Amino acid sequence: MKLIRTPHYQELSMKAAAIIIKTIQTNPTAVLGLATGSTPTGTYERLIKDHVENGTSYKDIRTINLDEYVGLPTEDINSYRSFMERKLFSAIDINPKNTYLPNGNAVDIQDECARYDQLIQSIGGIDLQLLGIGENGHIGFNEPGTPFTETTHVVELTHNTRKANARFFKNIKDVPTQAITMGIKNILESKAILLLASGENKAEAMARLLTSHKTTESFPASSLFQHQNVTVIADEAALSLV
Ligand code: GLP
Secondary structure (H helix, E strand, O other): OEEEEEOOHHHHHHHHHHHHHHHHHHOOOOEEEEOOOOOOHHHHHHHHHHHHHHOOOOOOOEEEEOEEEOOOOOOOOOOHHHHHHHHOHHHOOOOHHHEEOOOOOOOOHHHHHHHHHHHHHHOOOOOEEEEOOOOOOOEOOEOOOOOOOOOOEEEEOOHHHHHHHHHHOOOHHHOOOEEEEOOHHHHHOOOEEEEEEOOHHHHHHHHHHHHHOOOOOOOHHHHHHHOOOEEEEEEOOOOOOO
16 A cells, blocks of 8 residues: 655645546546545546646546435435536546446346446446545445445445535435445455545544554455555645554
């Protein structure tokens, strides 16, 4: 696991964007695994800036997102599909047909999970998976206790995760109780992984990740020790307990 320390969020975002841009330049048909949450938004802003100023093209890039809430209409401002449209897709030259997220409104959500696993395989696997980290160490929506062997599945969101995400909703009651998420197995099958952590509220999770080196299902991010190509970019606030 390679750690890149940055003084602040702006530099974290620049460094993360540079890694993604390099991946695209090396492989113009790359599959990018993308994440939502507030952490990657600065990175997406940098990607847009670079697209506008330097012309980096996404015309043959495919993207596949980690997760989606169950039961939120696609056009709801809090659906991860609408988040991705707003924060990235609408501002770059990506083909909308090449952007994939789980369908949280599928009639049969179990079938949807199986379809998503097949989709990951059929597009050739993920070249670079971008990850944030939850305060309890969750990645995607893989909460503590999730077996590392799980592929895409439906999760009941913990109260703490719903509370942490309630800031985007009018009321915590509006936060969905379920989500579809890629499993840790899918994440670990990516060729490279880039995990971002910013802010003091991530300091405990980062201290646990960077100092214990113990792989345990009670701390999902520790699954990343099983992968050979992980880069962590974190700012000083997130590293304040390391
Ligand atoms: C959500 C997302 C995760 C994300 C986490 C942290 O639970 N499903 O993918 O990493 O929140 O979000 P933030 O970056 O806003 O702290």
